[in-house]
Structures are given as structure tokens and as C-alpha cells.
Amino acid sequence: MKKKFIAVSVLICALALGSTTLTSCVDDNESASVTAIRDAKAQQLASIAALNNAQAKAQELRAQAEADLAAANAAYQQALADQEASKADFLAEKYKAKLEALKAQYEAQIMEAKKDAADYEQQLWDKLDTHLGDLYTSYTTALGKVETLNKDIFDAQFDLANVDVNQEAADAAAKEQINSINTQITYKTAQIERLKTQVGDKDALFKQMNDLADQAYKLINTDKPAAEEARDAANEAYDEAYAPIDYTKVNATWTDEHAKLEWEKTALDYIFAVDTLKQIETEGSLANKLIQRVNEKVENAVEGCYITGNVGTWVLTEGSEYLQATQQAVNYLNQQITNAQTILGKATDAADVNGSLYAKQKAAEEAKKAADVALAADPTNPSLKSQAEQTAVSLMQAQEAVTGGIETLTNAQNKLKSYNNAIAAVTKDSEQQKAYVAAVAKAVEAKKDLQAKKHEVHVINTAISAIGINSFNNKGKVVTGFDPDGEYGIAQALYTGTTTAESAITKLEKEIAELKQDLTEVGADGKWENTTIRVWDSSIGGWVMTAGQQWVVTSKLTADQTKKLIQLKIDRLTAELEIQNKLVAQYKAALENAIQNMNNEDIEVPETPAEGEETPAE
Numbered sequence: 001m002k003k004k005f006i007a008v009s010v011l012i013c014a015l016a017l018g019s020t021t022l023t024s025c026v027d028d029n030e031s032a033s034v035t036a037i038r039d040a041k042a043q044q045l046a047s048i049a050a051l052n053n054a055q056a057k058a059q060e061l062r063a064q065a066e067a068d069l070a071a072a073n074a075a076y077q078q079a080l081a082d083q084e085a086s087k088a089d090f091l092a093e094k095y096k097a098k099l100e101a102l103k104a105q106y107e108a109q110i111m112e113a114k115k116d117a118a119d120y121e122q123q124l125w126d127k128l129d130t131h132l133g134d135l136y137t138s139y140t141t142a143l144g145k146v147e148t149l150n151k152d153i154f155d156a157q158f159d160l161a162n163v164d165v166n167q168e169a170a171d172a173a174a175k176e177q178i179n180s181i182n183t184q185i186t187y188k189t190a191q192i193e194r195l196k197t198q199v200g201d202k203d204a205l206f207k208q209m210n211d212l213a214d215q216a217y218k219l220i221n222t223d224k225p226a227a228e229e230a231r232d233a234a235n236e237a238y239d240e241a242y243a244p245i246d247y248t249k250v251n252a253t254w255t256d257e258h259a260k261l262e263w264e265k266t267a268l269d270y271i272f273a274v275d276t277l278k279q280i281e282t283e284g285s286l287a288n289k290l291i292q293r294v295n296e297k298v299e300n301a302v303e304g305c306y307i308t309g310n311v312g313t314w315v316l317t318e319g320s321e322y323l324q325a326t327q328q329a330v331n332y333l334n335q336q337i338t339n340a341q342t343i344l345g346k347a348t349d350a351a352d353v354n355g356s357l358y359a360k361q362k363a364a365e366e367a368k369k370a371a372d373v374a375l376a377a378d379p380t381n382p383s384l385k386s387q388a389e390q391t392a393v394s395l396m397q398a399q400e401a402v403t404g405g406i407e408t409l410t411n412a413q414n415k416l417k418s419y420n421n422a423i424a425a426v427t428k429d430s431e432q433q434k435a436y437v438a439a440v441a442k443a444v445e446a447k448k449d450l451q452a453k454k455h456e457v458h459v460i461n462t463a464i465s466a467i468g469i470n471s472f473n474n475k476g477k478v479v480t481g482f483d484p485d486g487e488y489g490i491a492q493a494l495y496t497g498t499t500t501a502e503s504a505i506t507k508l509e510k511e512i513a514e515l516k517q518d519l520t521e522v523g524a525d526g527k528w529e530n531t532t533i534r535v536w537d538s539s540i541g542g543w544v545m546t547a548g549q550q551w552v553v554t555s556k557l558t559a560d561q562t563k564k565l566i567q568l569k570i571d572r573l574t575a576e577l578e579i580q581n582k583l584v585a586q587y588k589a590a591l592e593n594a595i596q597n598m599n600n601e602d603i604e605v606p607e608t609p610a611e612g613e614e615t616p617a618e
Contacts, residue, residue: 044595048139052588055143058113062150065106069161072098076164092165099165100248103158110151135594138480139587141471146584149577153570160566163559168295172308174557174565181515181568182550186533187466188508188515189548191487194539195508198494198501205495212488215541216469217477224460231453234446241446244268245439247314250275270436273425274314276418284332289325291426292317296440298447300455307451307458311443313436316426326423333419336412344405357398357405364398367391459543463536481583485511487538516551522564525555 076095159173243249244266254260277291295310316322345356351363368391375381375388425432464470468486469479482488485507493499519526528549537544557565 041595045592048588048592048595051140051143052584054113055146055584058110058147059150061106061109061113062154065102065109065154066157068102068105069099069157072102073161073164096162096165097248099158099161101253106154135587135591137473138471139584139591141481142580142584142587145470145580146577149573149580153573153577156566156570156573160563160570163562163566167559168310170559170562170566171557173569174562175308175553177565177569178519178551178553181519183462183533183535185512185515186535186546186548186550187462188512190535190537190546191466191490192505192508195490195501195505202495205491208491209488209495211541212467212491212538213469213472213477213479215536215538216464216467216479216488217472219460219464219467219536220469220472224457224464227453227456227460231450231457234450234453238443238446238450241439241443242311245271245313245436245443247271247274247312268432268436268439270425270432271314273422273432276422277426280329280333280415280419284329286325286328286332289317289321290329291315296444298444298451300448300451307454309447309451311440311447313440314426316423316428329419330416333412333416337409337416340405340409340412344402344409357402361395361398361402364391364395368395459534459536466536467538518568519551522561522568524553524557524561526551526553528552 072095076092076098079094156173159170162173163170243263245268249263249267250271274291281287281290291314294313294315296313298309298311300307317325343357345358347358349356349359349362351366352359353363354360355363368388371384371388371391375384378384424430426436427433465483466487468483468488469481470483471481472478473480479488482492484490484493490499490504494501494504528551530547531550532545532547533550534543535546536542537546
């Protein structure tokens with residue numbers, strides 16, 4: 001690596017010129033400059049410590065969030081064991097809502113942690129001497145990878161917790177993992193074929209490394225940001241399209257009342273009708289018998305895209321089950337009205353302390369009247385006075401009970417009206433149902449576009465991973481970090497003579513065998529079939545559709561098989577995180593050491609601790 005120097009004498013002059021008053025000799029200026037350097041060191045080290053603490057906090061948040069997921073799952077399993085079978089669907093819905101709430105809570109906490117980390121990062125950059133920029137970039141890049149891995153691990157843990165109650169999401173997560181393994185096998189197989197014809201001279205290897213660095217630099221700094229920006233825009237578009245039909249928002253806990261009011265302006269009447277029916281289902285023990293959630297499958301718009309998705313919709317159940325459920329619902333609601341009428345009674349009911357609310361009120365009125373007459377005849381009698389006061393209180397309580405009874409009856413009658421209105425709203429070809437169907441179609445198209453944009457990010461990340469270069473210095477295309485098992489790492493090992501093409505091929509073949517073994521151990525029925533996949537071909541520096549074999553599932557995955565696939569992903573990400581945390585510690589120590597070693601002489605920047613030797617790309 002080219003060494004960079006900064007003359008402290010220049011810094012001293014700058015400090016002297018920046019002073020408006022010169023009242024001392026040279027010794028004073030030197031003392032001031034030394035103080036300035038010492039203060040700068042302290043500030044830089046403090047910023048590094050704060051940034052590292054912020055990252056540690058983020059990891060603690062993930063650990064707590066995972067513990068919360070585990071606790072929620074344990075509570076759900078216990079509730080299933082304690083409750084009758086008819087409550088299973090209701091408990092599953094509660095559990096799903098709890099998981100979503102925990103995920104939202106974690107994401108909000110992480111967002112705050114990221115803001116803190118960004119502030120500390122900016123503080124460090126503002127105070128950092130420019131000659132330490134490369135080392136600083138390597139450190140913050142490694143921290144960024146730790147942040148991404150933590151989020152990916154939590155997302156995978158969320159998918160794992162979701163398996164028992166959200167089969168569609170679980171299937172998507174499992175399919176993603178199968179695709180990831182298949183893609184790794186495809187890339188490693190292609191790499192073996194290239195190694196079989198690998199030119200061994202150093203000039204060719206050096207050119208190959210330069211080409212790979214150029215490709216990775218463009219993928220990382222141009223293609224990936226553009227793809228992520230497009231994905232984020234598509235995600236916002238989907239959220240906007242889905243929001244008016246998002247039933248989960250009806251009973252969500254809103255921290256921003258203004259946001260809730262704004263959403264209610266766009267929300268369709270259909271989903272409020274759904275909420276009415278879901279409430280009646282819960283009260284009448286009719287879980288999912290009136291209306292049910294149906295996932296509208298979203299087909300992929302891009303060939304070879306593994307990302308699947310659904311748009312959750314709500315429709316009336318069908319057939320005899322629906323007819324029976326409507327009869328039960330109406331009977332339940334009418335019974336509520338009858339019960340309320342019986343308890344309330346009529347205003348003409350005769351006085352009866354054990355009768356209807358109206359009868360009890362009349363009895364209280366008569367008791368109050370009798371007590372008042374007795375007190376009027378003997379106004380100084382304390383016992384009669386107390387009796388009159390007690391009967392007055394009893395009458396007031398009876399009147400309040402009648403008011404409450406009237407309210408209960410009105411609510412029961414209104415609930416029946418709301419039920420009838422809700423059924424009418426969700427019935428096919430109603431105006432509300434037509435508007436809902438149109439909104440679902442719009443959300444499906446937005447989801448299809450989102451899946452295509454996510455796929456683009458995925459294939460770019462896969463290409464970057466295959467090349468294996470993961471960081472450059474902040475000045476240009478100088479590689480400061482790479483995976484020794486990636487294409488660049490193997491080329492670099494061949495260049496330095498630390499491996500041979502034959503050894504590299506043997507290692508790749510072993511890795512492919514291990515990946516295939518992972519698929520076998522899942523225990524699912526599957527087969528290898530010929531297909532095509534879009535991959536990055538480093539020999540031409542572009543995308544190609546290549547033929548190869550991929551493993552496909554031939555029968556529906558069980559919950560346990562799905563969990564095994566997701567656990568494979570968690571294990572892989574956890575192993576990556578362990579390596580990345582070690583790199584962070586290495587970069588941190590190197591950066592702190594470089595700052596501590598700054599003195600009043602020319603300062604030499606130490607080599608950055610990278611995963612491989614730096615190789616210029618130009």
C-alpha cells in the first residue's frame with residue numbers, strides 16, 4: 001500500500017496563522033499545537049468508543065428481540081395446550097399480530113440506534129485526520145456489515161417463529177434458502193469450469209484481479225445503490241397501494257394520531273366491515289367461519305425470480321359452512337337483544353325488587369316515596385332520616401341501571417344492524433366489494449413490481465458475493481477486503497502462489513458437496529432438474545442466462561423441514577457475523593493504535609488489517 005504522510009509542521013503553521021493574536025514566543029505556539037493534537041486524539045478515540053458502543057447496543061437489541069420472539073412462541077404454544085381446539089385459529093391470529101408488533105418494535109429501536117451510530121460516525125469523520133481515511137473507511141464498512149447481518153439474522157428468526165402460523169411466509173422463506181443454496185452451487189460450478197482452463201502466468205492473473213475489482217467496484221458503488229433505490233421506491237409504492245385494504249391497521253396501536261386519521265381517510269369501508277365480522281366471530285365462537293383471509297398469489301414478472309409473495313385479502317366463506325355460520329351469528333345477535341330486553345323489562349312493569357331493571361326502579365321509587373312520607377311525619381327522627389337518604393341512593397342506582405340497560409339493548413340492536421351492513425358490504429358485486437377488488441388488483445401489481453426490484457438487488461448481491469470483494473479504500477479502486485473463497489480471493493491466492501488451480505477446484509467441489517448435503521439433511525422430497533438462471537459472468541463482466549441443475553422440492557414442505565431450512569440460513573449468517581465481529585475488533589484496534597501513535601513528527605499510516613492483500617485495480 002502506498003504510504004501517506006502529513007507534516008505536523010504544516011499543522012503547526014496553520015494553527016499559528018489561525019490565531020488572531022500572537023503574544024508569545026515559539027515555545028508557546030508549540031505548546032498550543034501539542035495541546036491541539038492531544039485534544040484531537042482524545043476526541044477521535046472518544047468517537048470510536050461511542051460508535052463501537054452504538055454497534056454493541058444494536059446487537060443487544062437484536063438479542064432482546066429474539067428473546068421476545070421466543071417468549072411469544074412459548075406463550076402461544078402454552079395457550080394452544082390450555083385452550084379448546086375451536087380457539088386455535090383465534091390464538092394463531094393473536095400470535096401473528098404479536099410477532100408483527102415485536103418486529104415493528106425492533107425495527108423502530110434499530111432505526112434509533114442507526115441514527116445514533118450515524119451521528120457518532122459523522123463526529124469521527126469530522127475530527128479525523130484525512131490520512132487515516134482509508135483505515136476509517138475499512139472500520140465503518142465492517143461495522144455496516146455487522147449491522148446488516150444482525151438485521152438479516154433477526155429477519156430469519158422472525159421467519160422461524162412465524163412458521164407455525166403463516167405457512168405462506170414460511171414457504172417463501174424456505175424457497176429463498178433453497179434458491180440461495182442452488183445459486184451458490186451454480187456459481188461454484190461455473191468457477192470450477194473456469195479454473196480448469198485457468199491461465200497460470202502472473203500477468204494474466206493480475207489482469208483478472210483488476211477486471212474483478214473493476215466489476216465489483218461498479219456493482220457495489222453503481223449498480224447496487226441504483227437497484228436498492230428502485231426497490232425502496234417500489235416498496236413505498238406497494239405500501240401506499242396496500243394501505244387502504246390493510247386490515248391490520250384497523251386495530252393497530254398508533255403512536256401518531258395524525259397518521260391514523262390520515263390513513264382512515266383512505267381506508268376502504270370493506271375492511272371496517274371485515275373488522276365487524278371478525279369481532280362477531282370472536283364473540284360468537286365462530287372463528288373464520290364468516291369471513292376468511294385468502295392470499296392472492298403474486299406471480300413473478302422476471303424469469304428465474306425466486307422471490308414469491310402474496311397480497312392478503314378477506315372474503316366471505318362459502319357453502320354450507322357459511323350458511324350455518326350466518327344462522328349462528330344471527331341467532332347469537334338476536335339472543336343478545338332478547339337477553340338485553342329481558343333484563344331491562346318495560347316501563348309498565350310492576351314494582352319488584354327481584355324483577356326487571358324497570359321493575360327494580362319502580363320498587364325503588366315506591367320505597368323512596370314511603371321513606372319521604374315517614375320522614376315528613378317525624379322530621380327529627382334520625383333513623384327515618386337515614387332511611388330516606390338510603391332509599392334516595394338506591395333509587396339513583398336503579399335509574400343508572402335502567403340507563404345502562406337501555407344502552408346495552410341499543411348496542412345489541414346496533415350490532416345486529418352493523419352485522420347486516422357488513423355482510424352486505426362484503427357480498428360479491430356490492431359497491432364496497434367492487435372497490436375492494438380494484439384496490440387488491442392495484443396492490444398485486446405493485447407487489448409484482450416490488451418482487452422484481454427485490455430480485456434485482458438479490459442477483460447483484462449474489463454477483464458481489466461470488467466475486468468476493470467487499471470493500472475498497474475511500475480514494476478509489478483499491479481492494480481492502482475480500483472473501484478468500486470468492487473468485488477474487490482464489491485468483492489472488494493463485495497469483496501469490498499460496499494455492500494451485502487443482503487445490504482450488506478440490507476445495508470448491510467439497511463446498512458444493514456440503515451444500516448438497518445440507519439440502520439432503522432437510523429431509524424433504526426433491527429432485528435435481530435442468531433449468532436456467534441469471535448469473536454474473538466475470539469473464540465478460542456481464543449478466544448471462546446459464547444452464548445448470550437445481551434442486552427443487554417435489555412435495556409440500558412440512559413445518560419441521562421448513563424450520564431446518566431457515567435454521568441453515570441462521571447458522572450461515574451467525575458464522576458470518578462472528579467473522580465480521582472479529583474484523584471490526586481488528587480494524588478498531590488498528591485505528592485506535594494509529595491515532596495513539598500520532599506525534600510531532602511525520603505520521604505514517606499503518607497498513608489496514610484486511611482480509612487479503614491490497615491489490616490496485618488500475
